[in-house]
Amino acid sequence: MVTASERGREVRRKLLNAALELVPELGWNAVSTRALAERAGVAPGLVHYHFSSLQAVLREAAVGEMRRTLGAAIPEFERAGTPADGIGMMLESLDAYSGDDPASLMFTEAYLVSARDEELRGELAGLLAEFRDGLARWLGEHGQGSPVETASVLAAAVDGVLLHRPLNPALTSSAVAPVLRRILGPDIEGEEHR
Amino acid sequence: MVTASERGREVRRKLLNAALELVPELGWNAVSTRALAERAGVAPGLVHYHFSSLQAVLREAAVGEMRRTLGAAIPEFERAGTPADGIGMMLESLDAYSGDDPASLMFTEAYLVSARDEELRGELAGLLAEFRDGLARWLGEHGQGSPVETASVLAAAVDGVLLHRPLNPALTSSAVAPVLRRILGPDIEGEEHR
DNA sequence: CTACCGTTTGGGCAATCGCCCAAATCGATT
């Protein structure tokens, strides 16, 4: 015995999962109402019954996925004893992402769309700020100088590596980790330019 | 007196410039034949007279823009005396790119599309390899250890910063430069994980 | 002047788009 509202929530879930598959496969702007419904195995009209628009489905799917991924990253980080080990662990778990896998592509697609979608931009900025602050706090507690700036650059660098990976197969974690770890070292003297 | 072929080459140029504007404005997949022609100030049919497909216009525009930008970056780099100064200079000139400006968005759009477009992927990989190798050679000549890995991570980190900038306004060059410069320092010891 | 050829025009083609909606369906409640 299944109530109508239970079936409804299941359809919603299937639509969000379909979005998680199709955005990386086709690109955010190439996902259509009908393709989404077909992948979810439901009738096309259901998309606009459960969501206010096609964009709303994609936004909710993207934000949910990123929240899950980033939320799992912080505690994993904290299992490491030192920041240097933390970067190592993070990059190792990052080897699961080739850069052209669904999760990586969803991240980049969302970043890019957020440049033109104010609502998505706000949600992503909040998500990213939360992750960055968590990382910065942990870095600070372990004696890292300029923890906020370091965390910001670290987060950006990791996404940059994912962005470059499909074009540069040499960017494996074992090649990246030693270089990226140096970011935890002391400042390097350099002229300040005007 | 203007020959037909001269007018033709001018139309081609105008279409490529229009693509340079519209891809960042609307997103790669949202640029249509008609919108492109309208922005270029030419008739719609000309798009498929001068190019084999709409995608071909966007590809040629993106590759050209990236070739120009990356090509200008290497000599600028070499004007610096030390790698530390080079990063400073690069990041300063990078302040011209807010992350949601046309040039930055075109870079990211191209990276993303290349995940699904084999031809574009090949061209971008070549472009990126050329830049990375030039940077690595210069780093090596200035005594930088692991120059290839350092250059690869540096290139990725810069693109990551551009990707994050619209979501994290604190990522100014003055905040990023000191952190990113540490990448030129000595290796940091850290456990190797199994 | 005529013939020629690369360029340009603008409308047409079939396909697809996001979104809408009346009607059908289904379990729960009376």
Place this chain on the structure above:
DNA sequence: AATCGATTTGGGCGATTGCCCAAACGGTAG
């Protein structure tokens, strides 16, 4: 059994898509 509200169905709406093409245009050569 009758009724109700939430969910589902599938087709329809006007707009837009990439690409095509016959016809017009315009400078050059014979």
